[in-house]
Amino acid sequence: xxxxxxxxxxxxxxxxxxxxxxxxxxxxxxxxxxxxxxxxxxxxxxxxxxxxxxxxxxxxxxxxxxxxxxxxxxxxxxxxxxxxxxxxxxxxxxxxxxxxxxxxxxxxxxxxxxxxxxxxxxxxxxxxxxxxxxxxxxxxxxxxxxxxxxxxxxxxxxxxxxxxxxxxxxxxxxxxxxxxxxxxxxxxxxxxxxxxxxxxxxxxxxxxxxxxxxxxxxxxxxxxxxxxxxxxxxxxxxxxxxxxxxxxxxxxxxxxxxxxxxxxxxxxxxxxxxxxxxxxxxxx
Numbered sequence: 001x002x003x004x005x006x007x008x009x010x011x012x013x014x015x016x017x018x019x020x021x022x023x024x025x026x027x028x029x030x031x032x033x034x035x036x037x038x039x040x041x042x043x044x045x046x047x048x049x050x051x052x053x054x055x056x057x058x059x060x061x062x063x064x065x066x067x068x069x070x071x072x073x074x075x076x077x078x079x080x081x082x083x084x085x086x087x088x089x090x091x092x093x094x095x096x097x098x099x100x101x102x103x104x105x106x107x108x109x110x111x112x113x114x115x116x117x118x119x120x121x122x123x124x125x126x127x128x129x130x131x132x133x134x135x136x137x138x139x140x141x142x143x144x145x146x147x148x149x150x151x152x153x154x155x156x157x158x159x160x161x162x163x164x165x166x167x168x169x170x171x172x173x174x175x176x177x178x179x180x181x182x183x184x185x186x187x188x189x190x191x192x193x194x195x196x197x198x199x200x201x202x203x204x205x206x207x208x209x210x211x212x213x214x215x216x217x218x219x220x221x222x223x224x225x226x227x228x229x230x231x232x233x234x235x236x237x238x239x240x241x242x243x244x245x246x247x248x249x250x251x252x253x254x255x256x257x258x259x260x261x262x263x264x265x266x267x268x269x270x271x272x273x274x275x276x277x278x279x280x281x282x283x284x
Contacts, residue, residue, distance in 0.1 A: 003132075006031070018078040033051075075130055076222070129222045131221075138252065139256070141249075153210055157273065161279070197235065221250065228246050228251060244263065
């Protein structure tokens with residue numbers, strides 16, 4: 001799937017990824033229209049682009065605005081904290097949109113994303129993944145920084161992957177921290193950084209733990225992929241971790257060179273792994 005002629009729409013949360021996607025599309029000759037989720041992204045971060053901020057309850061109005069700008073392809077990018085239903089304050093169009101999403105609005109992130117993407121498709125939009133616009137976001141399986149994981153670290157990665165799969169099966173989170181076989185923390189609505197901070201308060205003596213991130217079973221690869229970046233390495237170092245392991249081909253690596261350099265300087269291994277090598281029953 002490639003970018004079609006005409007403007008690309010970006011529904012932007014926080015962080016630097018939406019701007020990088022916008023710049024890549026613009027450099028490839030495509031006009032870019034940015035709808036910023038109020039309270040998550042900053043419209044001022046997109047100078048030179050058509051941009052407007054919308055709160056969650058104005059989602060239907062946002063889609064009308066994108067259509068008015070000729071948008072037919074959209075990328076969902078950036079970090080967002082999911083709001084409570086009571087805080088949405090939907091406008092009239094938003095009430096109808098919420099009705100179309102239905103019960104998924106009350107369940108996990110992947111469920112609501114699937115429902116939202118279904119609504120987008122019904123409204124004539126084609127959803128693209130950020131990686132389809134910005135090359136190099138999803139590393140192949142490789143050791144990117146640090147020393148190869150030893151047997152204990154490999155066992156922690158294997159256990160972490162099993163935990164991630166269990167969490168993902170009930171649409172909860174995409175990451176956990178395992179140290180010496182003990183699950184110190186699992187990721188829920190608080191996000192990776194907060195989980196790492198919590199894990200740091202629970203660490204045991206001896207070899208440090210490993211952050212493991214993986215896709216949820218059956219997860220769409222068009223939005224909300226697990227993400228690793230320089231900030232992740234910094235917080236992992238503060239938490240006393242010795243490694244970050246993430247699913248190859250399914251995890252966004254932000255600022256690749258900077259992240260690898262940060263991990264190398266911290267003495268933390270950075271491993272993009274093939275889940276088949278760490279499945280339960282695999283010899284570590």
